[in-house]
Amino acid sequence: MMQQLRTDLELADRAAIATYLQSEFPFLEDAETLSPYVGGRAAGLERLQSFQLEKYGKQRNFLDGEVSRLSPYVSRGCLTLEELRQWALKQPRSRSVEVFVFELGWRAFFHLVYGEEGDRILQDLEEPKVPMGQHQRSLPADIANGTTGIPSMDTLIQILRETGYLHNHARMYLASYVVHFRKVSWRAGADWMYSLLIDGDFASNHLSWQWVASTFSTKPYIFNRENLERYAGSVLPGDPKKGDPFNYSYEALAERLFGGAYTPEPTGRPTGQYQ
């Protein structure tokens, strides 16, 4: 019923830790790889030191751009939001500083909503703005396994499974793909991502999925080929042009996905396709 674990393992020998934990928790799916995210406050502070904040403002939405990758350390409490805010405000003032603090604010906002709503955030907080009544309640196996046949999405799923982390924009792409393109309930997707993320917390994760789904926002979040190529093109493999579900303008995409229930504002970018 109650078993004590060893604490004499060397933090530096991560492979030995992985082997030991697998023996203690045989029900865990063996990741086979070590995540590059080393646990602990010291590792978090080290990552903070190497974070090039001055690049963050311009690059943060790009999958190969400079982002802090500190969310595992913040979510697990190794670093606090307040110390990151103070650290940022002590740097030379710039748009990057303000944008970084703004993003910390998002995290705090989700935290506050969760604190107030409790486990109600596991259900729709608002009526969806597009039809979702027929959405599948369980996650299809091809999504869980990263075998959807769409190389870009499969790559994101593979990164998530192998590292326990995804860039925020990649999380949004995946969530949108699962909910709006595959018509799977946001809750099934959110539970799945929560289980895989090192930084999995109900506040940031489940409320972000609700934001994408439109049950905690005014509209559904969707992306098209043009957006994917712009922000993720350097990281992801190209997808086949034939049958590409993303290769439409936002107006055409909304019509295909929601049948007129939602019309996006004109973007001024008419094609939405491969450039």
Added chain:
Amino acid sequence: MPQSTPSSPSLIWFNEDGLNPGHQMVKDYADAPRVYVFDVPELQRQKISKHRVQFIYEALLEIPSIQIYQGETVAVLLQLIADWAIREVVTTETPNHIIRGWQNELQRSVALTTYPDIFPVTDTTSPRRFSRYWRKHERSWLTL
């Protein structure tokens, strides 16, 4: 089973949202035993990944004298409380509804001291849209 009976009447219980060896509670209760419990039923129910388990374990190794258990959280803690004659459990606040449930359950048997989260802005009302939240609090957030 624990190796020895601690002399402190208090026990520090770390949860997965507060793995900070430099936390004020560790300083305030320097002599208290430090405990973490991997809740096996919850790990299984949520299908938590090995990467997260390893991250937590590595973070725990940074906490001097930490004792790590696996089992059901409340049952393990109640056992330790009985074995060590603990009168107070000290922990950190989290919005996590599962951990809060354990905290509530524990509170029926022992005094629970919870260290609050330190937030940049202390207004805890949450308008449903971030844009409204930010308009209201931007200046506080961007001021040291």
